[in-house]
Amino acid sequence: MPELRSLEIFYWVAQLRSFRGAAERLNTTQPAVSQRIAALEAELGVRLLDRGARSVVTTAQGRRLLDYAERMLRLRAEMLEAIAGAEAVGGVLRLGVAETIVHTWLSRFIERAHALFPAVTLDIEVDVTPNLRTGLVGHTLDLAFLMGPVAEPSIANLPLCRYPLAFAASPRLPLGPGPVTIDALLGWPIITYPRSTRPTMELLAALRMPGAAAPRLFASTSLATILRMARDGIGISVIPPVVAARELADGTLCLVATDITPPAVAFTASWPTGPEEGLARRLAELAQSVAAAAGHA
Amino acid sequence: MPELRSLEIFYWVAQLRSFRGAAERLNTTQPAVSQRIAALEAELGVRLLDRGARSVVTTAQGRRLLDYAERMLRLRAEMLEAIAGAEAVGGVLRLGVAETIVHTWLSRFIERAHALFPAVTLDIEVDVTPNLRTGLVGHTLDLAFLMGPVAEPSIANLPLCRYPLAFAASPRLPLGPGPVTIDALLGWPIITYPRSTRPTMELLAALRMPGAAAPRLFASTSLATILRMARDGIGISVIPPVVAARELADGTLCLVATDITPPAVAFTASWPTGPEEGLARRLAELAQSVAAAAGHA
DNA sequence: AGAGGTTACGGGCAGCGTAAGGATC
DNA sequence: GATCCTTACGCTGCCCGTAACCTCT
Numbered sequence: 001m002p003e004l005r006s007l008e009i010f011y012w013v014a015q016l017r018s019f020r021g022a023a024e025r026l027n028t029t030q031p032a033v034s035q036r037i038a039a040l041e042a043e044l045g046v047r048l049l050d051r052g053a054r055s056v057v058t059t060a061q062g063r064r065l066l067d068y069a070e071r072m073l074r075l076r077a078e079m080l081e082a083i084a085g086a087e088a089v090g091g092v093l094r095l096g097v098a099e100t101i102v103h104t105w106l107s108r109f110i111e112r113a114h115a116l117f118p119a120v121t122l123d124i125e126v127d128v129t130p131n132l133r134t135g136l137v138g139h140t141l142d143l144a145f146l147m148g149p150v151a152e153p154s155i156a157n158l159p160l161c162r163y164p165l166a167f168a169a170s171p172r173l174p175l176g177p178g179p180v181t182i183d184a185l186l187g188w189p190i191i192t193y194p195r196s197t198r199p200t201m202e203l204l205a206a207l208r209m210p211g212a213a214a215p216r217l218f219a220s221t222s223l224a225t226i227l228r229m230a231r232d233g234i235g236i237s238v239i240p241p242v243v244a245a246r247e248l249a250d251g252t253l254c255l256v257a258t259d260i261t262p263p264a265v266a267f268t269a270s271w272p273t274g275p276e277e278g279l280a281r282r283l284a285e286l287a288q289s290v291a292a293a294a295g296h297a
Numbered sequence: 298m299p300e301l302r303s304l305e306i307f308y309w310v311a312q313l314r315s316f317r318g319a320a321e322r323l324n325t326t327q328p329a330v331s332q333r334i335a336a337l338e339a340e341l342g343v344r345l346l347d348r349g350a351r352s353v354v355t356t357a358q359g360r361r362l363l364d365y366a367e368r369m370l371r372l373r374a375e376m377l378e379a380i381a382g383a384e385a386v387g388g389v390l391r392l393g394v395a396e397t398i399v400h401t402w403l404s405r406f407i408e409r410a411h412a413l414f415p416a417v418t419l420d421i422e423v424d425v426t427p428n429l430r431t432g433l434v435g436h437t438l439d440l441a442f443l444m445g446p447v448a449e450p451s452i453a454n455l456p457l458c459r460y461p462l463a464f465a466a467s468p469r470l471p472l473g474p475g476p477v478t479i480d481a482l483l484g485w486p487i488i489t490y491p492r493s494t495r496p497t498m499e500l501l502a503a504l505r506m507p508g509a510a511a512p513r514l515f516a517s518t519s520l521a522t523i524l525r526m527a528r529d530g531i532g533i534s535v536i537p538p539v540v541a542a543r544e545l546a547d548g549t550l551c552l553v554a555t556d557i558t559p560p561a562v563a564f565t566a567s568w569p570t571g572p573e574e575g576l577a578r579r580l581a582e583l584a585q586s587v588a589a590a591a592g593h594a
Numbered sequence: 595a596g597a598g599g600t601t602a603c604g605g606g607c608a609g610c611g612t613a614a615g616g617a618t619c
Numbered sequence: 620g621a622t623c624c625t626t627a628c629g630c631t632g633c634c635c636g637t638a639a640c641c642t643c644t
Contacts, residue, residue, distance in 0.1 A: 002373070003300045019624060032610055034625060039609095044381045051624065053618040061380055068376035072369060076299070079365035083358055084341045316599060329635050331600060336634095348599065350643045601640070608633080615626070 002043055004076060007069040009036045010048065011275065014066045016139060017056045025139060073275030081278060089279055090119035096132040096144035097124055099223045100163065101267060103243040105294040106145075109287050116286065120279065128221045130196055136272055143280040145287060147198055148268025156277070157268040158284045161291040163240030164264045165192075165199060167256035168248070170233040179257045182207065189216040189235030191226050202263040203238055227253070238262055267291075299340055301373060304366040306333045307345065308572065311363045313436055314353045322436060370572030378575060386576055387416035393429040393441035394421060396520045397460065398564060400540040402591040403442075406584050413583065417576065425518045427493055433569055440577040442584060444495055445565025453574070454565040455581045458588040460537030461561045462489075462496060464553035465545070467530040476554045479504065486513040486532030488523050499560040500535055524550070535559055564588075 012022035013033060023030040041048050048062035058066060081089060097106055113122060125132075125141070133150050135141035149157035167185070169175065175184065186207065193200045195217060207215045218235055220226050227244055230237035231252045237244075247253035269284035271277060309319035310330060320327040338345050345359035355363060378386060394403055410419060422429075422438070430447055432438035446454035464482070466472065472481065483504065490497045492514060504512045515532055517523050524541055527534035528549045534541075544550035566581035568574060 001301065002377075003302060004298065005300060020622090029611055030624075031612085031626085035609070038625085044377075045385055046380055054623075056624090065376070065380050068372065068379065072372055072376070075365065075369055075372065079362070079369070080299075080341075082365065083343055083362050088342055317597085326636055327599075328601085328637085332634075335600090351598075353599090595644100597642105597644085599640105599642085602638085604635105604637090606633105606635085608631105610629105610631080612629090613627085615624105617622100617624085619620100619622085 002040055004072060006036050006040045006043075007065075007072055009033055010040055010062075011066065011069040011073060013037060013049065013056065014058045014062060014069075015274070019056065021139075070275045077276055077278045086116060086282075087118060089117055091279075092121045092123055093142045093279055093283065094123045094125065094135075094140065095283075096135050096141040096146065097126050098129055098132065098144075098146045098267065099126055099221070100240060100243055100265065101145045101160075102126055103223055104161075104163075105290050108294065109290045112286060112290060113283055117279070117283075128194060128197065133270075136270055139272055143269060143271040143283055145267055145269055147265055148270050150268070150270045154272055154274075155270050156273050156281070156284075157270045158288055160267040160269050160288055161294075162264050162266045163242055165203070165238050165262035166241045167236050167238055167258055167262065168230060168241065168244055168253045169236040169256050170231055171251060171254045172233050173236070175256060179259050182258070182260060185236060185256075185258060186215050189218045190238055191218040191220070191229045191235045192238040193226075194219040194221055199263050199265045200238075206260055206262065240265060299337055301369060303333050303337045303340075304362075304369055306330055307337055307359075308363065308366040308370060310334060310346065310353065311355050311359060311366075312571070316353065318436070367572045374573055374575045383414060383579075385416060386414055388576075389418045389420055390439045390576055390580065391420040391422065391432075391437065392580075393432050393438040393443065394423050395426055395429065395441075395443045395564065396423055396518070397537060397540055397562070398442045398457075399423055400520060401458075401460075402587050405591065406587045409583060409587060410580055414576070414580075425491060425494065430567075433567055436569055440566060440568040440580055442564055442566055444562055445567050447565070447567045451569055451571075452567050453570050453578070453581075454567045455578075455585055457564040457566050457585055458591075459561050459563045460539055462500070462535050462559040463538045464533050464535055464555055464559065465527060465538065465541055465550045466533040466553050467528055468548060468551045469530050470533070472553060476556050479555070479557060482533060482553075482555060483512050486515045487535055488515040488517070488526045488532045489535040490523075491516040491518055496560050496562045497535075503557055503559065537562060 009022060009026060012025050013019055016022055016025065019033045019037070020030050023033045026033070037049065046061045047059050048065060050057050050059055110122060113120070125135070129146040132141065132144040132146040136144055136150060136155055137152055145160060173188070190203070190207070192203065195201070200219070204215065204217070218229060220229070223239070223243055226237050226239060227247055229235065231247060236256060241248060241255060244253055248255065269287045271280035271284060306319060306323060309322050310316055313319055313322065316330045316334070317327050320330045334346065343358045344356050345362060347354050347356055407419060410417070422432070426443040429438065429441040429443040433441055433447060433452055434449055442457060470485070487500070487504070489500065492498070497516065501512065501514070515526060517526070520536070520540055523534050523536060524544055526532065528544060533553060538545060538552060541550055545552065566584045568577035568581060
């Protein structure tokens with residue numbers, strides 16, 4: 001009689017197409033996974049996985065079992081929540097967060113998450129959106145707050161908040177009063193997110209005027225670094241004003257009025273769907289309400 | 298993380314309202330059951346069962362878990378059949394059979410059951426219908442072919458066959474030719490099923506004529522005994538002719554034409570519904586087709 | 595006293611981790 | 620040679636069974 005543990009191990013091997021990956025995912029060793037899979041195949045008298053040289057693929061029977069395994073694991077998760085309640089939902093949830101969120105409502109989210117799920121440990125990893133996306137599809141993250149949505153079939157998305165971008169510069173920069181033209185703007189380096197991110201790509205497209213010089217870009221994955229460079233007068237930053245509230249308040253940075261409106265950045269909570277998505281989904285919904293309460297919806 | 302084995306044990310304890318009963322049902326010892334239940338309660342941090350002095354009842358949480366447990370066990374059974382196929386469905390199925398069935402198509406059923414489910418062992422118990430019914434509700438039988446249907450909410454029924462009853466007596470009985478009147482009939486003891494069975498009750502009701510003497514009843518739980526007494530000329534038997542084919546063919550018994558038609562006996566395959574009813578249901582359907590093929594539908 | 599659940603204790607075995615082996619690119 | 624799965628092996632700890640204990644009728 002197959003036990004749930006075996007089905008869970010099979011589920012992750014099939015999902016990740018890797019014994020090793022499943023072992024890491026389940027905090028065990030790779031031979032242990034091998035043994036359980038072998039035992040499961042023997043128990044059912046059926047070959048479940050084709051071990052290729054550098055790939056593991058499910059057989060037809062394996063795919064059928066995968067479907068059942070997912071349903072059973074889902075049922076167990078639902079059962080645990082129904083019986084033991086949210087307080088008992090435990091374990092580690094690996095959360096990836098884009099830096100912008102860190103500077104806005106992440107700490108409030110952590111507080112409320114801890115209050116709702118005291119037995120859950122959040123492993124937080126701050127990184128840029130493309131890396132977070134990779135982490136989600138590779139199942140090394142259970143949930144991420146990133147510039148979304150993530151357009152993958154196995155990833156679910158929930159919109160969190162939109163931040164309009166704005167130009168902000170040190171008041172020492174001789175920009176003069178009144179709206180700044182694009183030409184004047186392009187005389188300074190643009191300090192913002194890396195080129196690989198969507199808002200920066202859109203910004204560059206908006207700034208690229210025929211005949212004008214290409215904008216100089218000072219990109220950084222670190223918001224703190226962007227702000228620091230802007231305060232130092234190195235150039236003009238493009239950021240959501242909300243992450244620079246302190247600098248704007250104490251006058252070390254000023255918003256720059258221009259005749260172009262930079263794009264807005266939209267964030268989503270995104271997670272890989274699966275039998276254990278319950279906690280991720282609940283936390284995503286919590287994040288949504290926290291973001292809304294923070295007035296950034 | 299609760300394993301299926303624990304949920305299965307809990308299921309049976311809750312269902313049978315007994316640790317001991319569950320232990321027997323699952324071929325294990327009572328302390329083992331105690332331990333699993335205690336561990337399960339500790340795991341979930343919830344009391345599942347109230348151990349009364351002479352009774353075990355589920356708590357509210359226990360009832361909720363019971364629902365999930367049944368769904369999970371059902372899913373596992375379905376999965377096993379889907380993946381491993383019917384050949385791999387194994388274990389012991391305790392089948393109760395009314396004696397009439399033994400004399401008609403039981404052996405054919407056993408053959409076909411063995412062919413379809415080679416890994417299943419049939420534990421067969423021949424008894425009278427009331428005892429079989431008790432066995433079903435007490436979960437000591439997984440399936441029974443009896444005079445049904447069994448009107449219990451937790452018992453499912455599938456009609457199998459109907460046998461008209463007939464009067465049969467030794468040719469040495471001086472009954473004379475032509476139809477026998479009720480009065481003449483009542484001069485002899487009626488040899489048939491025990492008083493507690495439905496066909497006998499109906500028969501007695503039909504024979505009870507105003508002013509006439511009450512019929513003398515020679516009841517036996519054993520069909521072979523009934524036939525033996527009839528062949529010995531002790532009285533007139535009331536039986537389905539199909540179980541006395543040999544005696545009718547070799548002339549040791551003759552059908553007695555009368556002006557009343559005795560009732561028919563109807564048999565059903567009946568089994569307790571539950572997460573593991575799959576095999577019982579399949580065998581019940583098989584029995585239905587065997588009975589139909591035997592021409593007794 | 596007897597039925598039924600709990601506690602205590604010892605042994606067997608499943609399952610895990612470490613380490614070595616083998617296949618494929 | 621690097622990567623990934625398999626096999627071998629020793630050990631831990633879970634789980635089961637036996638037996639004694641407790642409680643209620």
